[in-house]
Amino acid sequence: MTQRTMFLFALILSNTLGLGCSTRAYVRHAQTAFALYGVNEAAVPVVETVCDERAVNAASDPSVPTATARVNAERVLENCRTAAQIQHRFAEGHRIWMTTAAMADGDPERMDIPRSTLLLHQLYDIYVELAELLREQFGVPLPAVPRLVLRLLDVPAEAP
């Protein structure tokens, strides 16, 4: 809840600038991409730490025979590999978004806003998928990011 407040707070603060339509869209897209980048950077050490703790504990569990410990550890690792695959999709998606942004070469008029919007929505969905997996399989929460933030990408047309 706190991260949610923080995320909204930051985005709202940074989007009350009275800029032109394409410039405002450009700025908002860059900020949203950076916000998603930030939650990913926060999520990576959490995934790695939880996976390491759980898998090593399963392998070391003295209360079960070695063969059972191997099965248990492998089960944990399978969930971790799934989490890693999802997270790698995020990282790759973000790289593609960066390529899209780079094509604008700093000119808001040249930013492919529809493509950027699509990519940022996809990144959001991947993050949610990762957060759900971690919560269901490991009982670990990642910072909640409300879908509402994506509406900030919809910049209204400039008044005539």
Added chain:
Amino acid sequence: MTVKTDHVAHVLDRAIHFIAGDTAISTAAWAAAKGLIVLVRDLVTAHGVEGAETLLRRMRDNPASKVDLTETEEAVERILAAREAADSTPES
């Protein structure tokens, strides 16, 4: 636009308390907290196209991190190999 720093400090303070309460993953959570704080600071200071360019430059220079399970997989294999070796050693 003037950013009210006391509001930012309040939000960050609440975030720190939230994450500090998660003892199960405390180490990683603190790292995450630091990441979020940097994120918020950057967002509130990123004004206009110049600010957006700064964010884009940072993301370009530091591409999104990827989870790496190599060390975990190696540690698990080491532990299990040691256990299997111990299991196969006849007790004296």
